[in-house]
Amino acid sequence: MGSGIAQKIATEGIPVILVDLDDEKVQRGLGIIRKTLEEGVERRIFRAAQVEEILGRIRGTADWSTLEEADLVIEAVFEDLKVKQDVFRRLGEVCRPEAILGTNTSSFYVRDLAAVTPHPERVVGLHYFYHPAKNRLVEVVAHDGTSDEAFQAAWAFQEMIGKTPIRSADAPGFVVNRYFVPWLNEAVRLLEEGVADIPTIEAAAKEAFRIGMGPFELMNVTGVPIALHAATTLGRELGAFYEPAEALRRQVEAGKPWSLEGEADASRFQGVSDRLLGVVFYVAARLVEEGVATVEDTDIGARVGLRWAHGPFELINTTGVRRSAELAGSVVTPYGLEVPPLLTRADERVGIPIRLVTVGQRGRLTSVWIQRPDAMNALNPAVARQLQDALQAARSRGGPGIVLGGSGKAFVAGADIKFFVDHLKAGTFEEIQRFTEEGQEILRGLSGQEPPVVARVQGLALGGGAELALACDWIAASPKACFGFPETGIGIYPGLGGTQRLPRRIGLPLAKYLIYTGQVLGAEEARALGLVDALVPFAGLDEACEELAGRGPAPERRAPEAPGDAAWQPLWDFFARWSVDQILAGEADTGGDSRLEKAVQKMRGRSAFALRLAEKLLERSAELPLEAGLQEELAHLREVFAFPDALEGLSSVLERRRPVFATDAPSGA
Numbered sequence: 001m002g003s004g005i006a007q008k009i010a011t012e013g014i015p016v017i018l019v020d021l022d023d024e025k026v027q028r029g030l031g032i033i034r035k036t037l038e039e040g041v042e043r044r045i046f047r048a049a050q051v052e053e054i055l056g057r058i059r060g061t062a063d064w065s066t067l068e069e070a071d072l073v074i075e076a077v078f079e080d081l082k083v084k085q086d087v088f089r090r091l092g093e094v095c096r097p098e099a100i101l102g103t104n105t106s107s108f109y110v111r112d113l114a115a116v117t118p119h120p121e122r123v124v125g126l127h128y129f130y131h132p133a134k135n136r137l138v139e140v141v142a143h144d145g146t147s148d149e150a151f152q153a154a155w156a157f158q159e160m161i162g163k164t165p166i167r168s169a170d171a172p173g174f175v176v177n178r179y180f181v182p183w184l185n186e187a188v189r190l191l192e193e194g195v196a197d198i199p200t201i202e203a204a205a206k207e208a209f210r211i212g213m214g215p216f217e218l219m220n221v222t223g224v225p226i227a228l229h230a231a232t233t234l235g236r237e238l239g240a241f242y243e244p245a246e247a248l249r250r251q252v253e254a255g256k257p258w259s260l261e262g263e264a265d266a267s268r269f270q271g272v273s274d275r276l277l278g279v280v281f282y283v284a285a286r287l288v289e290e291g292v293a294t295v296e297d298t299d300i301g302a303r304v305g306l307r308w309a310h311g312p313f314e315l316i317n318t319t320g321v322r323r324s325a326e327l328a329g330s331v332v333t334p335y336g337l338e339v340p341p342l343l344t345r346a347d348e349r350v351g352i353p354i355r356l357v358t359v360g361q362r363g364r365l366t367s368v369w370i371q372r373p374d375a376m377n378a379l380n381p382a383v384a385r386q387l388q389d390a391l392q393a394a395r396s397r398g399g400p401g402i403v404l405g406g407s408g409k410a411f412v413a414g415a416d417i418k419f420f421v422d423h424l425k426a427g428t429f430e431e432i433q434r435f436t437e438e439g440q441e442i443l444r445g446l447s448g449q450e451p452p453v454v455a456r457v458q459g460l461a462l463g464g465g466a467e468l469a470l471a472c473d474w475i476a477a478s479p480k481a482c483f484g485f486p487e488t489g490i491g492i493y494p495g496l497g498g499t500q501r502l503p504r505r506i507g508l509p510l511a512k513y514l515i516y517t518g519q520v521l522g523a524e525e526a527r528a529l530g531l532v533d534a535l536v537p538f539a540g541l542d543e544a545c546e547e548l549a550g551r552g553p554a555p556e557r558r559a560p561e562a563p564g565d566a567a568w569q570p571l572w573d574f575f576a577r578w579s580v581d582q583i584l585a586g587e588a589d590t591g592g593d594s595r596l597e598k599a600v601q602k603m604r605g606r607s608a609f610a611l612r613l614a615e616k617l618l619e620r621s622a623e624l625p626l627e628a629g630l631q632e633e634l635a636h637l638r639e640v641f642a643f644p645d646a647l648e649g650l651s652s653v654l655e656r657r658r659p660v661f662a663t664d665a666p667s668g669a
């Protein structure tokens with residue numbers, strides 16, 4: 001785990017010191033990292049040169065005094081309380097008092113490690129999942145004495161290295177293992193009771209949870225003794241329901257993996273999945289009631305950490321709360337446990353509310369946060385509705401400003417493509433129209449009034465995400481931010497104000513360039529062209545948002561008359577001069593400029609119909625006030641979605657293939 005964590009941090013450009021007991025063990029750790037990175041080169045995740053670069057950031061040593069420089073220490077030694085406490089005692093001696101000390105423990109209380117250090121308020125749990133360079137989930141654990149400041153810093157660091165953090169209280173199994181380990185254990189109980197054999201349990205679990213490996217195969221891969229150890233710890237802390245099944249003990253004593261051989265018996269699937277679901281439903285509801293984690297983080301943990309298609313609460317809602325309560329009851333009643341009120345008291349029609357957008361505090365600003373990190377915060381009607389409510393709640397708080405952000409690696413990577421495809425196929429275009437109208441309405445409320453709204457863009461802002469950022473008063477970006485308008489490549493045009501607000505930010509010719517080609521702008525380019533108002537290192541992003549909010553609501557934006565950066569003049573001139581039809585017909589003179597040729601090439605692969613409509617709307621941005629321009633975008637929506645290129649382009653994304661657009665698209669758009 002330690003080498004994997006070091007690898008991930010170094011990959012993100014941050015220097016790491018890797019400390020182990022002696023030089024041989026240090027070399028072993030470095031060797032593991034090299035091997036994993038080289039596998040990454042074979043799989044084309046890294047270039048060969050990157051391997052040396054990444055390794056160059058890792059200093060391996062057995063000398064603890066080097067830790068004196070560290071801002072953050074992540075302990076990942078053997079799971080033995082005495083060994084870990086010794087490590088924390090020593091860390092307390094060598095580290096600077098302001099350093100944050102994290103532990104990757106799976107089964108001990110963070111407070112028991114904090115207690116042996118001189119600054120328990122600087123100690124947090126940082127529970128990563130195997131393989132820590134590949135699995136994005138990390139549980140950030142505050143014990144009762146952890147300071148807010150240390151927690152926030154530890155959390156921000158996880159975001160900085162592209163992790164998806166969820167918050168956990170200092171409780172047995174934290175969030176994910178609390179239900180995942182009983183889920184494994186229940187599979188063994190089903191076997192032991194003769195409800196089903198292993199192949200049947202595997203197949204039933206894969207179907208019910210939509211996963212690639214069932215519980216027995218997972219235990220074989222991660223180690224059957226680890227499952228026993230984890231269940232033993234949970235049982236000790238939480239009682240008989242969590243205690244390991246006898247057959248699990250026997251399997252570990254036999255020292256063998258589970259045999260997965262045999263045919264599954266589909267007639268027993270229901271009985272198996274009911275039990276596995278019942279366990280998850282009970283534990284998830286309990287842990288939320290105990291305040292260990294939120295409903296949302298519990299679900300994110302399952303989707304990101306375990307790669308389940310749906311989290312426990314999404315499963316509860318699709319199963320129905322009443323039925324879920326029954327399933328939970330039949331599993332736990334024999335242990336003298338009661339079904340959590342969260343399940344028994346929930347309204348059957350509403351289910352358990354899952355917040356996709358939350359309102360909170362980030363420094364001095366009110367935060368409005370989109371939390372669908374595993375779906376790159378894509379916009380759909382449910383997100384839009386909650387965003388609307390969250391913004392209203394944030395506005396009513398007053399204060400110096402609102403910061404709009406997204407959790408995980410993306411700001412907002414666009415709109416939910418499946419939503420569009422489903423409605424086009426069902427012939428319910430009105431739903432698309434309504435979603436777009438409501439979306440425009442939300443975006444309209446993002447600027448020009450107190451308190452100002454700042455978009456905090458730390459990653460991808462594509463399509464609807466870029467339009468969302470553009471609609472805010474100000475945009476603060478970190479170096480990994482990028483902006484793009486892929487719509488014409490999937491048969492549609494930006495319908496949430498992109499054709500009107502982008503030209504007002506960067507000028508009509510460059511807006512045409514971006515919307516016609518789908519070219520993605522990096523953070524530095526976006527700053528040079530005036531698309532973002534502040535570009536700062538990730539660590540300074542929150543401060544930059546506060547500074548921008550301090551400027552108040554943005555004044556109405558006027559399209560610039562020249563590119564923000566002279567290097568863009570040729571692109572500006574080209575798109576100022578030539579129309580979509582002239583470009584597609586090969587009449588536009590590129591003068592052999594390779595960037596222009598590339599742009600033309602890109603346009604040829606896109607929907608001509610969508611390009612022409614986009615052109616028309618972009619041109620109107622120069623003639624109409626913003627509001628009238630936005631109405632024009634809505635007015636052409638049916639036209640663009642009714643043309644076959646839309647369904648073809650949108651479906652191609654879901655089917656992961658290149659779209660084939662109409663070549664004789666009517667030009668009278």
Ligand SMILES: NC(=O)c1ccc[n+]([C@@H]2O[C@H](COP(=O)([O-])OP(=O)(O)OC[C@H]3O[C@@H](n4cnc5c(N)ncnc54)[C@H](O)[C@@H]3O)[C@@H](O)[C@H]2O)c1
Nearest residue numbers: 001002019020021025076077078079104105106128129130
């Ligand atoms: N393996 C997993 O899937 C997993 C998942 C999440 C968390 N964890 C937790 O991560 C921690 C490490 O687990 P692992 O599986 O990587 O164990 P491991 O045995 O593979 O590695 C432990 C490393 O710690 C080193 N070490 C031991 N004592 C040390 C000391 N005093 N000073 C410096 N280094 C020392 C060892 O030499 C070894 O390199 C445990 O707390 C475990 O519960 C493991």
